[in-house]
Amino acid sequence: MYAYDELDRTLINERVSEFRDQVKRRLSGELTEDEFKMLRLQNGVYLQLHAYMFRVAIPYGTLSSRQLRALARVARRYDRGYGHFTTRQNIQYNWIKLSELPDALADLAEVGIHAMQTSGNNMRNVTSDQWAGVAPGEVEDPRIWSEILRQHTTLHPEFSFLPRKFKIAITASEHDRAAIKVHDIGLRLHKNADGETGFEVLVGGGLGRTPFIAKTIKPFVHGRDILSYVEAILRVYNQYGRRDNIYKARIKILVHELGIEKFAKEVDEEWKQMGHSALTLDHSVIEEVRSRFSYPVYEKLPHMPDELKQAAHDPLFERWRKNSVAPHKVQGYSIVTLSLKPVGGPPGDATADQMDAVADLADKYSFGEIRVGHEQNLVLPHVAKRDLPQLWKALDRIGLATPNVNLVTDIIACPGLDYCSLANARSIPIAQELTRRFANHDTAEMIGRLHINISGCINACGHHHVGHIGILGVEKNGEEFYQITIGGRADENAQMGALIGPAVPYAEVADVIEDIVEAYLALRDRPEELFVDTVKRLGVEPFKERVYATR
């Protein structure tokens, strides 16, 4: 957990009273919408189809039980009793009244949560691995660096009016759970040959209209130099980024147009000129931030407690454990993923009651800590293995023990046309139908790891480009159609999916996905070959044939 300092608390409280005043002036007509729009966006407030949408940051995906209860309270008091966890470690509320927003912000401020920089052309929430600090084999806790970057960039004038929004993600594990290659800057913590800790810096990744996989700009930047190096990148971006054209304004376009070598050279020159010493991080600063993260005092526990041995006889428990429970760096503990993807439910939604119940379970079984991952699931990061059977029963009672993590029904989906004013087509009902089609757990298990990602328009909030199967809503003559891609992935081998053919109408999407999955089952050379690997081996053709031969 991270303890915010006085500065943060003052800042957050000031922002709330400032916004309260701005809302009052908007409602009285003193401010026009044109004047107010920027101000509300700076506080995470968008206007959607049915209402205002309120986006709240969950820095590096870490929440205390107290904070989660505050999120639940906002859902209950000011919204319709639920919230939507997004792919960027935020939560969105869909039905907030502008007149009540200042109160909601004030409630959140009490627990150190805010909505700053969750929209607008600034540095967005710096995201990280949801297993940070507990994953075995991690170089060190990447959140320390997320926090250093967060502090440095929050309300920093140079980063508040960028050509476009800017997103950074950090990982410290071999396996990338933070999707760093589809961010404006991706940082991978590792050690160099001398055993020093630093970052591989990647730049220019992104999804949306023009997707790019980030490229490595520098294989190793020492930890103490990371602020100055990131700042050098941002300065080059600020100078050359296309402010004239919103579709070309992201850094990925600049990197693409200049080429990574030229871009890297510009950054290096800037870095040299800055005489990067001013931003060099003092050891004491890093340690000060590190000291604000508290870690549980773990017990010495057996690797295989009796409770777990006994529970292993229950096949229902076993199938949940197999998909939801991952090894922890400390013996006797586990990392537990809570699926927010029930059969027939909207992906990533949780009710206020569920949030409260998870907060209670976190207190009981996970040292009061909860994480939020980019796959729109929750995580209890420190569960003693002996408690797993009890936890499973408790989760099952609140509908959070669906044993489908990483399986075909663990779908990422954006809000789509049910909520979003930019959408071409609906996302959620497509996801719901797919979860019903693949509801049979044995089938899902046989299919194995398969990520379906759905976006309702080209902005790609649902990460469709990097889904093993990607589904993108488009519009044709006023009807909803969907383009389908296969072979994408978001991990350390990130890649964009390839289009399989013409878009298909709403009513056929689930059939087409079933066809693709059946084709895979027939084509894989052994049960362990994952869907993405079969696509990699065989290309799009056999799938295309299967889907379009009869259509």
Next chain:
Amino acid sequence: MTSPLQQKIKITGPSMVTANRTSDGIVIYRTAQQGWSASLSDAAIVRTSDEARALLNEANADDVVAVGAYIAPVELKDGGEIKPGNLRERIRSKGLTIDLLPA
């Protein structure tokens, strides 16, 4: 369903002007009495691009009550009933097409 922000003012059939209410964001429709209503059946119907532009200008002038006004198509049924003219407007007037909670 192209975002209305990108639309030029040129209508091809009966249309209305819709927006969201500033205070709570709910969907509202411009009425013929220079006001707003939460019910589509109260919407003023325009049939020419000039009428549409005039209604939109009038709506935009009322920046305090409403936000983000734009023109959207409607279908007129025989008995005079007004129906939303596309899926986006159907969703805005009828609400989500999904159940909120797992089945």
